[in-house]
Amino acid sequence: MAGTTEPAPLWAEGVPDHLAVPVRQWLYGVLRDYSLAARVAVWLKLPSHILDTQDPSATLAAFEDETNPMLRLEIIDATLGCLHRVLETAHHSEIGIAAESVMELEEILHEGDSAFTISRDGSGLEWRINETLHATYDKAVEAGASMAQTAADHLRAAFSEAYGIKPDPSAAYSRAIKAVEAVASPLFLPNAPEPTLGKVRSHLDQGRHKYEMVIADKTGAPASIDAVVAMISLLWHGQRDRHEGGPTSAPVTQEAAETAVHTAAILIHWISNGSIQKK
Known part of the structure; x- marks a missing residue:
């Protein structure tokens, strides 16, 4: 992303160690509270055994694939997308609560100097730019x-x-x-x-x-x-x-x-x- 971002050393790509736990906890809470585990897993075509576990939300929130270093970001992105779709028909009060959850993730990414941010409409991740x-x-x-x-x-x-x-x-x-x-x-x-x-x-x-x-x-x-x-x-x-x-x-x-x-x-x-x- 040369020329459109701040100097690379300032921003961390992927989900580095210092963001791993906060991001996992955020994912678990949103996947559980809005029953999104199945939607996200199907959207990303993830292995079906994830949904056969005792707590699919927890399994999905911690799921990793060494062959795909972008997978955790894809799960976050898909979770935001599914949440955005659910909220299109949700009650006003639910939208407000969900907006707070999205803002919580944005704060985690910002404070952790992530190279990614949440899109203006909250429907997914995007590269952070100037x-x-x-x-x-x-x-x-x-x-x-x-x-x-x-x-x-x-x-x-x-x-x-x-x-x-x-x-x-x-x-x-x-x-x-x-x-x-x-x-x-x-x-x-x-x-x-x-x-x-x-x-x-x-x-x-x-x-x-x-x-x-x-x-x-x-x-x-x-x-x-x-x-x-x-x-x-x-x-x-x-x-x-x-x-x-x-x-x-x-x-x-x-x-x-x-x-x-x-x-x-x-x-x-x-x-x-x-x-x-x-x-």
């Missing part, structure tokens, strides 16, 4: 939702795909593009039957003289939209796995996916807040 970057993302989600809820949904999904415990760079990049399309297409191509980010890029590129930024350039006049066109071009052309078989086709790297998500966040914030205006 708070400034996360704040930019949060503002973009809020701004995007004000224009199109699908933009916020796509951006949340892009972030989860990029920073979840099992990142999917290709999916993250694709979602980032969709998030920008959701706010840019209605604004710049309102009548286009099949708008894409590529068509938005062409529209702005060819119509630079029609738009300006709310920020001034060095002369004091409204700045051109060159930076916007450059960022959209970077995002659009950088998705090298959009089509297979071409001479420049290539898998999306983790670093590229992270950059795409944060580029999309800035573009969504600018577009949604009116930073790009018609002259």
Whole structure:
């Protein structure tokens, strides 16, 4: 996660020894109180003997696999996901109690300098990133939702795909593009039957003289939209796995996916807040 996290020595990956007991105790309490052991075990396709023990919650909370060092994190992630689903139909009072449990885990991870944190909606784990970057993302989600809820949904999904415990760079990049399309297409191509980010890029590129930024350039006049066109071009052309078989086709790297998500966040914030205006 180079470039998006604090220096590696500050944060511990996996579940190190100093976090093992607190995390196990937290898992046991949540698995027991919400009867989640069976759901989590089935979700992760774990050995059935776990559920045949006298106390499946305790067995699952302590379960390890030497061949899969990420398993404990996967169990925590799945537990949060199952709890999130259960609470979608729960009574308000139960939601409050569960939120306290989630906050308890977040405190354990934070105080133990874990490289992982809980996602904003509490549905799983994600890699911890710099708070400034996360704040930019949060503002973009809020701004995007004000224009199109699908933009916020796509951006949340892009972030989860990029920073979840099992990142999917290709999916993250694709979602980032969709998030920008959701706010840019209605604004710049309102009548286009099949708008894409590529068509938005062409529209702005060819119509630079029609738009300006709310920020001034060095002369004091409204700045051109060159930076916007450059960022959209970077995002659009950088998705090298959009089509297979071409001479420049290539898998999306983790670093590229992270950059795409944060580029999309800035573009969504600018577009949604009116930073790009018609002259």
